[in-house]
Amino acid sequence: MVLNAGSAAPRDSATRFSLPRRLNTRLGAIRIAPPHRCKTRNTFSSSMPPHTSPNAFVRVRGAREHNLKNIDVDIPRHQLVVFTGVSGSGKSSLAFGTLYAEAQRRYLESVAPYARRLFHQLGVPQFDEIDGMPPAVALQQQRGSPTTRSSVGSVTTLSNLLRMLYSRAGDYPRDQPHLDAEAFSANTPAGACKSCHGLGRVYDATESSMVPDNHLTIRERAIAAWPPAWHGQNLRDIVTTLGFDIDVPWRELSRKDRNWLLFTEEQPTVPVYAGFSAQEVRQAIQRKQEPSYQGTFTSARSYVLQTFATTESAAMKKRVARYLISSECPTCHGKRLQSEALAVTFAGLDIADLSQLASCRYRSAVDRARRIEGGRQLVVRRGARLGCHPSCGLDRRRRTRSRGAWWPDPV
Numbered sequence: 001m002v003l004n005a006g007s008a009a010p011r012d013s014a015t016r017f018s019l020p021r022r023l024n025t026r027l028g029a030i031r032i033a034p035p036h037r038c039k040t041r042n043t044f045s046s047s048m049p050p051h052t053s054p055n056a057f058v059r060v061r062g063a064r065e066h067n068l069k070n071i072d073v074d075i076p077r078h079q080l081v082v083f084t085g086v087s088g089s090g091k092s093s094l095a096f097g098t099l100y101a102e103a104q105r106r107y108l109e110s111v112a113p114y115a116r117r118l119f120h121q122l123g124v125p126q127f128d129e130i131d132g133m134p135p136a137v138a139l140q141q142q143r144g145s146p147t148t149r150s151s152v153g154s155v156t157t158l159s160n161l162l163r164m165l166y167s168r169a170g171d172y173p174r175d176q177p178h179l180d181a182e183a184f185s186a187n188t189p190a191g192a193c194k195s196c197h198g199l200g201r202v203y204d205a206t207e208s209s210m211v212p213d214n215h216l217t218i219r220e221r222a223i224a225a226w227p228p229a230w231h232g233q234n235l236r237d238i239v240t241t242l243g244f245d246i247d248v249p250w251r252e253l254s255r256k257d258r259n260w261l262l263f264t265e266e267q268p269t270v271p272v273y274a275g276f277s278a279q280e281v282r283q284a285i286q287r288k289q290e291p292s293y294q295g296t297f298t299s300a301r302s303y304v305l306q307t308f309a310t311t312e313s314a315a316m317k318k319r320v321a322r323y324l325i326s327s328e329c330p331t332c333h334g335k336r337l338q339s340e341a342l343a344v345t346f347a348g349l350d351i352a353d354l355s356q357l358a359s360c361r362y363r364s365a366v367d368r369a370r371r372i373e374g375g376r377q378l379v380v381r382r383g384a385r386l387g388c389h390p391s392c393g394l395d396r397r398r399r400t401r402s403r404g405a406w407w408p409d410p411v
Contacts (some may be wrong), residue, residue: 055132058099062128065101066093073097076164077134097124101131159185159355179341184351186336193336196329200225203308203324205301207262210323211250218246223261225300225323227307238295240278241270241285262300269296273296 056077068090074148075081083091101122172178182291185191192198210225218236226232236246244257253261260266271291273281284291298306300323307320328334335342335352342350349357 033100050244057132058134059129059131060094060127061130063094063098064126065144066090068093068098068404077132077163083123097122099130099133101125102127102130103135106133107135153312164342167347170346170351173343176340176343179344179356184337184341184344189394191337191341193329193332193338195331196336198336200329200334201326201330202329203305203326205262205304206325207258209325210262210300210304214251215249217249218244218261223300223306225320227303234272234295235297237272237274237276238270238297240276241272241281241295242268242297243278260299264299265302267296267298269294269300270394 055072058077060071060073060075063073067088071090071094073094085091102125103341104122105124132232160181163181167179167181180190182188182190186193186198186200193200196202205225213222213223216222218239221232226235239261240246244253244261250258271285272293272295273284273289274292276284304320304323308317308324310339311317311320329336332338332342335350339351342352344350346354
């Protein structure tokens with residue numbers, strides 16, 4: 001864990017803290033006394049050469065976060081520092097729960113309250129004193145998993161700055177109220193398009209996707225989108241009770257019957273006579289014979305959409321996804337946001353169009369806007385941080401490019 005990235009450490013230097021046992025390193029030995037053996041404070045000791053600079057160390061006194069017991073420690077700055085030890089010895093409590101949490105708290109004191117909402121804030125750590133604390137960056141201890149909503153902008157958090165830029169410095173239509181930064185995010189209820197839920201695409205089932213072979217009969221499972229096994233047989237028995245012929249090829253059914261079976265929103269409940277033929281079902285109904293049970297009909301489209309949206313089974317979701325056709329959302333036209341957010345522009349572009357620009361072209365747009373904005377230059381300057389950075393390989397990347405398409409590149 002790099003505690004201070006302000007200057008590069010020598011190639012052959014490293015400082016390692018072992019919790020709770022002693023560990024020898026090239027720079028000396030640093031140890032922490034086991035808590036149960038200490039009657040007063042637990043202290044790290046080091047045999048490293050003394051530093052003359054007063055800012056050579058981050059000095060922690062009386063750290064009591066989680067399982068730490070009044071720990072005193074001097075951590076060298078401008079070095080690569082590693083905490084090692086058995087599970088539960090306090091490594092994360094010291095590194096993340098104390099040092100990083102306090103560095104973040106001090107930094108956020110200089111940030112406007114409006115902007116603090118964009119940060120995941122840690123709790124205030126328990127300690128007596130910390131001196132020599134530089135700004136800190138914490139890297140997560142696990143790699144994030146991509147989702148359908150992940151993009152270059154969301155993974156790198158560049159999108160946070162872009163949303164704030166539009167919220168504060170965007171050109172609003174007359175009489176439109178000011179929007180918070182969350183309204184420019186497709187991952188929040190305040191910003192996501194109501195039709196596609198922020199995905200930019202809508203999914204629907206068609207006759208050709210649900211009935212791939214129209215030469216088959218319903219008994220032969222022409223409606224492939226219906227569930228397999230008993231549930232599928234149940235629907236076929238219900239259809240028989242409703243008077244449909246399940247033994248003729250699908251293409252020979254009337255258009256009205258095909259559309260009703262596939263797309264109706266009606267859900268009639270009818271008596272089911274398991275294993276009966278169509279003629280036997282009619283006779284049983286005339287005799288008012290007791291049915292095997294009462295069954296409720298569901299159209300093929302309703303079944304596919306409901307299952308895709310609600311099932312917790314990955315296998316079931318994968319199965320019904322085969323019958324869905326993806327198309328651009330007709331409401332947001334693939335931009336994923338509500339119309340109020342898309343009406344706000346910056347440099348003549350809405351946030352979706354600007355996000356589609358490669359980083360170098362984006363920087364050119366910000367430079368043009370800076371010359372025009374004048375009084376809002378301070379806010380616009382924040383947007384310049386999103387500009388071209390060829391050394392990171394982002395000069396040709398769009399912020400909306402999916403994470404999966406971008407991540408394998410050697411960045």
